Amino acid sequence: MTGERPPMLTGAATVIVVSDITESIKHYCETLGFTADFQYGSPTYYACLCRDDVPLHLIAAGETQRLPGSSAVYVFVKDVDVLHDELAARGAKILKPPQNYAYGMRDFEVRDLDGNQLTFGMEVRG
16 A cells, blocks of 8 residues: 555534524524524424535434434634624523633634534643
8 A cells, every 4th residue: 555645534413412403503503693504304303504614504303313302513613702782682592601721722612403412612722
């Protein structure tokens, strides 16, 4: 195998399990500011939602053995305080406001309708 290039990772998709995909799509769009990129099935059982450069995929609980509310994702943002204020004004379920942490990030946590956790954060210096 001399001279062969090792495989290179090129991307990833976060897949969040939800109990009611129709209500979850509405919540992610209206409350968290995402837009629906695509939806599969009739009725819908899978969807991709995007906000800026971040896609999140939703899957209906009936299509997987994983349970709703067991997913988590950390989303990197440019201005965590501006996003926090926007999501709070939209009625997002915010678990804690933005805080600086010893691991060098300033972040806050949000829960979706099923309890899946989304943490939004940015690097802080010093």
